[in-house]
Amino acid sequence: MPQLNGGGGDDLGANDEMISFKDEGEQEEKISENSSAERDLADVKSSLVNESETNQNSSSDSELTVLPLCCVQRSAVSLHLKAERRPPPRAETFRDKTRESLEEAAKRQDGGLFKSPPYPGYPFIMIPDLTSPYLSNGSLSPTARTYLQMKWPLLDVQAGSLQSRQALKDARSPSPAHIVSNKVPVVQHPHHVHPLTPLITYSNEHFTPGNPPPHLQTDVDPKTGIPRPPHPSDISPYYPLSPGTVGQIPHPLGWLVPQQGQPVYPITTGGFRHPYPTALTVNASMSSLLSSRFPPHMVPPHHSLHTTGIPHPAIVTPNVKQESSHSDISTLNSSKHQDQKKEDEKKKPHIKKPLNAFMLYMKEMRAKVVAECTLKESAAINQILGRRWHALSREEQAKYYELARKERQLHMQLYPGWSARDNYAANQQGKKKKRKREKQQADGNDANTPKKCRALFGLDQLSLWCKPCRRKKKCIRYIQGEGSCVSPPSSDGSLLESPPSSPSMVPNSPPSKESKPQTEQMQPLSLTMKSGPLVSSSHHQHHHLSMAPPPPLALLDNSGAGKTHGPAHNGSLDPSDVSSSRPSGSAQPASACNSHSLLPSSAPTQPLSLVTKSID
DNA sequence: CGACCTTTGAAGCGG
């Protein structure tokens, strides 16, 4: 059985046994609680990203210091989900129905999930049993995957561990900053690692030793920051591998991490032998994610081959490309066209885009959610994951951003000439998502995705929109005049989670790109909307929300600011900024606005968050 | 069997 949670007492763990949900409204309420955190996160996001990048250079020590949520133990509310899983009702209008069902399902599940903190105490990370999770062939069904609980390193930090950590740190060779950001606290402690680490599951077949790609091998771009030189430190000794398997398991970051004496891409054995203290190594889970990205079976094109001879996961050869390998054959029949295409592709293997932070997160968490929720539909699961993502603490998100950054770097090194555009072209040829776009657009136009100004004035009166809204950023108007807030995202409950980040006020935060995400997040709603008249309700929420307590994150921030932990983390993340940004507190309310809660009822109850607030 | 759905983030393209 996959679930290890139970032991932890994590509510989430309560998988199958679920108690029926009461009202969705409640769920939403709970969600709102998260919203605050989301806001913070959003604000921080940008900083995180930057941080990750900046981190490279900076070496601060403070990894340990910050323990985010630890303190904030959210009370674990027992989570009750319906054991019975209702497949989304299919109905007449498939789309609407499906949507609704998805939304509903998501809400239900999510709500349930949210009741209990996704990561209570932030303790665990579920590691998928990778037997072959990433194989495109997908021999294993998702459900088949097993997950191991891992403690999140940060949480674990304790006095003793700190010392050890420090030691590790010291021990580390001057690791390339680029690879590891000190600021991001990702150090994994050995003892924390579950003995059965998922990594073990990696199939050996995947990895055959080989030589690293030429370009990689020799050098690492000093510039890019991905160091090739042997870095003992990079490899984590802690990596949870069973002895036997170890050799075969590639280091998750193996591509990036060079080992002493070993080939740069020693996926095989080398990878794990050496201590891998650095942030990169981070969590086993994280690493697993990365490793997952590199499926063995994919055959890489010449240069794309990994040192080990293993192609980078990103590369998909047409044949191998999807699970439906057999289908390929049939496809061949379809037309010469394809044949030609194939040939072309062969010549030019399809290199996938590197996964972004959220995608990495999804990969890691999907199974968990599936297990917990009993939902299988990816759409619904993704909604939940999206919410959870928003609920993640800065640190947590930072980890993923960091991973994503590394992935991108790696990807760049592996495929120097590659550009996302290549894939665009491919699709165009293949013709992939067309309808989708149309639909999206349509939806977008709808009030369904309410952006403050957009909802308020409509597309027609774009000129009236505040600049940020026009840019898809946070609505100033909305924030500023809280009262003015029109309705939030009414539409979907799903939105609940996505709060607007505190924002506006903080123009400074360097969130260039990040800001975008935040805003986007805020408007995820598309799902729900169809149903109805949420807007009006938004008002209520607004009030409530405003009253709502600050998110747990706030604590962090505060603590960070005031307290020590500032060091590494903060520095990198800029927590200070964050905290500062929020200080007024006014921001929160605003964000609250955003948070969408459709139900009036949703309002007030989110005790937990409040509690956390007390910290102050 | 392929496209869609859904999420966030990164990147490309065009104005």
Next chain:
DNA sequence: CCGCTTCAAAGGTCG
């Protein structure tokens, strides 16, 4: 510079 579009993962669902 800004906005829009595409793609990345994933699995159920529909045409």
